[in-house]
Amino acid sequence: MYVCLQACKDGYRVGCRRIIGLDECFLKGYFGGYLLEAIGIDANNVICPIAYAAVESENQASWLWFLELLTLDLEIVSSYQISFMSEKQKFVPSHANGDRYQVECGPGSQRMVDLVKNSCSYRNWDLTGIFCMYAVVVIHLKDEFLETYVQTWYTKQTQLAIYSNFIKPVRGPKQWAFVPNMLPILPPTLKKPPSKPTKVRRKELDEPQTIERLTKRGVEMRLKDTKLVPTTKWLP
Incomplete structure (x- = not known):
């Protein structure tokens, strides 16, 4: 099924840049298949849809059929003035050996996928257990x-099995059964925690080792000029 709305193609021809982007994606519905799409880009680099099509599979024949219809709708006589931009990161697999595949993902970049070990050189599948786009x-x-x-x-059966067990309720101490000939349970031996390191500065040899401090003991208060003036009195 091919769809190209009149408003979309007229909008592209009137004001969009001479760039057409081509992309595809999987259809997750009941019938499956692929969705092919062509988009334009305006002067503000905003995507403008042009046409789309639902096909059974993505192959050369499907893309050729889609582009022929798109050429007729946009009245493209010569494509020299239009730049077609396909998906830059096109995920292309090739069989290597057994269940091992090599996936080309751009110039000079490739991944190795092993379906038996559920492993990919991208390492995301190995670490999370969720297959990556290369494995897909x-x-x-x-x-x-x-x-x-x-x-x-990740299955529902495993999740149900995890929470199928439950912790049984426990009776209170007054309802505990008495165990005869049982040695008393003693508390653990208390250990003195290590003391905190001292914060007193280490004095030099020529510094006095003790400092006399005055306290409030022996201080008498006398009234003088309506003010309380403390005086020091040394007690024996």
Whole structure:
């Protein structure tokens, strides 16, 4: 099914930049398939949808059919003045050996996916147990179900098994059964915690080792000029 609304294609031809972006995504509905889309970019770098199509699978024939219809709708006679930009990070798998696949993800970049060990050189699958986008490409290439590669601890059965047990309630001490010939349970031996380090500065040899401090003991208060003036009186 191909859809190209009149308002979308007229808007692209009137004011959008001469750039057409091409992309695709999986359809998660009951019938599955892929969604192909063509978008434009205005002067403010905002995406402007042009057309989209729902196809059974993403292959050369589907893209050729989609682009031929798009060319007729936009009345493109020559594509020399239009830049077509496809997905930059196109996830392309190739069989290596056994259940190992090599996924090309751009110039000079590739990943190794092992479906038996549930491992990918991207390391996200190994660390979290959730397959990464590179593994998804390989699984779809083999036409298998993603649920097959989901780790057991993410399943509903495992979650129910984790919380199927419960802690039984405990009776109070007054209802505990008496155990005869049982040695008394003594408290643990108290240990003195280590003391805090002293904060007194280490004095030099030529400094006095003791300092006499005056206290309030022996201080008498006398009335003088309506003011209380403290005087010091030394007690024997």
